[in-house]
Amino acid sequence: MSKKNSYPDRDAGIDGYVKIDRYNPELIDNLSEHYKGVLQQIGEDPNREGLLKTPERVAKAMLFLTQGYDLDAKEILTSAMFKEEYSQMVIVKDIEVYSMCEHHMLPFFGKAHIAYIPNGHVVGLSKIPRIVDVFARRLQVQERLTNEIRDCIQDTLNPLGVGIVIECRHLCMSMRGVQKQNSVTTTSAFTGEFLKEKTRTEFLNLISSRLG
Incomplete structure (x- = not known):
């Protein structure tokens, strides 16, 4: 509410x-x-x-x-949308995620990796992590969080495609319940060009690489 x-x-x-x-x-x-x-x-x-x-x-x-x-995540994105003829993949990776599981109200935390392929508009890079915070700072499940971020970017920017991967540790699994301290939950969601294996593989390879 x-x-x-x-x-x-x-x-x-x-x-x-x-x-x-x-x-x-x-x-x-x-x-x-x-x-x-x-x-x-x-x-x-x-x-x-x-x-x-x-x-x-x-x-x-x-x-x-x-x-x-x-x-309002859409308001945040539209505040920094710019016309730009760039049609290659834009990736913001290793975005810190802190949220709370709606089932036990215990934290889950990790990183999000987000990419989109512009379709006439780009968005200020800082706005991507900010919309992650908008959806993460609610009672959540990781699956819904992943889809909400994807859908917001797709619906607001109308890009050629969106790809997102989130990796988190859940304290409801490590502090109580099965008490598995080293387990990591990974979720992903894709639209448009990222539904194609070639584009999706490029995205996954890029978020796995490290600079220098």
């Missing part, structure tokens, strides 16, 4: 990307009360010195980690 108007005093950047430094006090108070109740339910004393500020800190952390609900 969107938290629209949760941050009435936030400052918006000119590209539509928002860094939240202030929070709605009423929302923080409401969330803090819930977290105080959680501490009590697990057998802790929320009034002891080390936990006095914990409910408020957790409330602010949760709002930061889910700020993607209030951001």
Whole structure:
């Protein structure tokens, strides 16, 4: 569920990307009360010195980690679209990903590798990592996160194709459940030219290579 108007005093950047430094006090108070109740339910004393500020800190952390609900990824992309007759693959790789699993509300993190083939327009390179954050800063599953990023780029830029690979470690697998600390989950999604084996192979080879 969107938290629209949760941050009435936030400052918006000119590209539509928002860094939240202030929070709605009423929302923080409401969330803090819930977290105080959680501490009590697990057998802790929320009034002891080390936990006095914990409910408020957790409330602010949760709002930061889910700020993607209030951001518009398409607006971010269109703020830096430029006409350019370039029709070769553009890749932004090793984009850091931090998100939260919607099943256990535990973090998963890793890297995203994204490519598109322009069709008359290119986008400012910094906007690709920013839209990753928009979708990652929501309660997610990695499969949906992958598709949402792909679809946003395809629908907004209308490129000849989009390719995306995401590799993440999930704390719901390493801290609890099967407790496999070294497992990595890889998801991928493709459109257009990337559905062709030759283009897809070129993309996968390029994201696997290292400079110099």
